[in-house]
Amino acid sequence: MTDTTDTTALTERTVPPRVVAAERIASEAGFKKSCIPEVGRLLKLAAAAKPDGVIAESGTGSGVGTAWLHSGLAGAGARLVTVERDEVLARRAAGVFADDERVSVLTGDWRLLERHAPFDVFFCDGGGKRDDPQGVIDLLAPGGILILDDFTPSPGWPPHFEGTVDELRLFYLTHPALEATEILTTPTSSAVVAARRL
Ligand SMILES: C[S@@+](CC[C@H](N)C(=O)[O-])C[C@H]1O[C@@H](n2cnc3c(N)ncnc32)[C@H](O)[C@@H]1O
Numbered sequence: 001m002t003d004t005t006d007t008t009a010l011t012e013r014t015v016p017p018r019v020v021a022a023e024r025i026a027s028e029a030g031f032k033k034s035c036i037p038e039v040g041r042l043l044k045l046a047a048a049a050k051p052d053g054v055i056a057e058s059g060t061g062s063g064v065g066t067a068w069l070h071s072g073l074a075g076a077g078a079r080l081v082t083v084e085r086d087e088v089l090a091r092r093a094a095g096v097f098a099d100d101e102r103v104s105v106l107t108g109d110w111r112l113l114e115r116h117a118p119f120d121v122f123f124c125d126g127g128g129k130r131d132d133p134q135g136v137i138d139l140l141a142p143g144g145i146l147i148l149d150d151f152t153p154s155p156g157w158p159p160h161f162e163g164t165v166d167e168l169r170l171f172y173l174t175h176p177a178l179e180a181t182e183i184l185t186t187p188t189s190s191a192v193v194a195a196r197r198l
Contacts, residue, residue, distance in 0.1 A: 013037070016044075016071040018096050022063035025092045031062050035125070038185040039149045040068030042193070043123055046145045047072030047080075050120035056139070058110035059126015060084035063093030069123060070103060078102055081116045084126065085109055113139065123147045133171050137178065140196035146180075148172060149191040153184055 019040060026034045035043070043065055047055050052075035060066055060082040069080055080097075083106040084090035094105035106112045110127025113119075118141035128136040129148055140146055151169055152161055159166045159173070159182070172192050173180045180194035 016067060018067035018070055019064055021096050022067045022093060025089075025096070026062035026064060029062060029089065029092065031089065034061055034064035035068065035149060036185065036189070038189075039147075039191060040065065042147060042183075042185070042191065043068040043121075044072035046121045046123075046147060046193075047078075048074050049145070050078075051075040052077035053079075053120030054116065054118070054141070055080045055121045056113050056116060056119040057082040057123040057125060058113060058128050059124075060090055060093045060105055061126070062089055063096045063105075065123055065125060066093060066103070066105070067096060069121070070097065070100070073102060076102075079116075080104070081106065081113060083108060083110050083112050117141075119144050121145045121147070123149075125149065130168060133168065137175060137196065142196055142198045144196045146172070146178070146194040146196070147191060149185060149189070151182065151190040151192060153182075153188065153190045 047069045055069050057065055066082045073080060079102055081104045087107050090105055090107040097103035117139040119139050120141050122140055124136050154160045159169045177197055178194040180192060182190050182192050185191050
């Protein structure tokens with residue numbers, strides 16, 4: 001019997017070319033806040049789960065998270081809108097998606113996203129997460145998926161951060177409009193993933 005196991009697939013995980021391009025921009029710009037691949041694959045999964053959906057991101061950075069979301073975009077009707085307040089970063093990230101009219105890279109405050117809501121997926125990564133958590137939830141469509149990364153895993157309940165209850169994380173995890181959970185993205189980092197109830 002022929003062994004058809006693809007050992008490459010077992011030892012390497014593919015990274016979408018646009019993610020590579022956005023990571024290069026980050027490196028050139030000295031930008032160190034791009035999402036990690038573990039989060040990126042979660043973003044791809046979420047976008048893929050919403051064919052023809054409206055996918056949003058606050059805080060484009062150099063476009064790494066945007067590129068992961070883009071890699072999961074499904075359907076000609078899908079839209080991806082992202083916003084970044086740093087003009088230089090926004091312009092450079094926009095170049096990564098210049099050939100795809102489904103993608104809009106906005107420059108300015110995260111509230112520019114409001115006119116594109118409701119969102120089927122919202123990666124809230126720059127603006128909103130801390131300063132207006134209820135406003136973030138209000139932008140979700142029924143069944144819409146919210147992803148928030150960069151938490152520190154906390155054993156037990158309620159979640160703690162630096163010795164005190166993490167009220168922000170608790171807000172999202174217990175919000176009555178959300179079905180939410182926290183997942184490990186690495187042994188030392190976690191993400192909150194939530195779906196808006198109908
Ligand atoms: C964690 S980084 C984003 C990383 C990116 N989402 C990724 O996955 O590669 C946060 C970004 O949000 C931007 N940002 C922070 N506050 C913002 C706001 N109120 N409106 C728009 N962008 C904001 C910052 O300039 C920064 O580039």
